[in-house]
Amino acid sequence: MFQRVLHINEALAKKLVEGGLSTLEEVAYVPVSELREVGGLWDEETTALRNRARQYLLEQVLRDPPGGTPDA
Numbered sequence: 001m002f003q004r005v006l007h008i009n010e011a012l013a014k015k016l017v018e019g020g021l022s023t024l025e026e027v028a029y030v031p032v033s034e035l036r037e038v039g040g041l042w043d044e045e046t047t048a049l050r051n052r053a054r055q056y057l058l059e060q061v062l063r064d065p066p067g068g069t070p071d072a
Contacts (some may be wrong), residue, residue, distance in 0.1 A: 002027070006049055006058045015039050028053035
């Protein structure tokens with residue numbers, strides 16, 4: 001899922017998993033310093049990954065909100 005959603009290669013996806021990140025929520029909300037250490041990324045890359053993960057999660061909630069359909 002990381003490769004598809006975050007638009008990253010297999011090697012980086014494996015680094016994230018090996019570093020203990022197994023969900024998009026973790027990628028989106030772990031401290032920036034932890035994400036940098038796990039992936040060996042630059043600040044700009046870390047920010048881009050976090051933003052992609054957050055955008056995907058937001059789209060999921062808007063598409064299928066908890067508790068049913070959104071109020072009109």
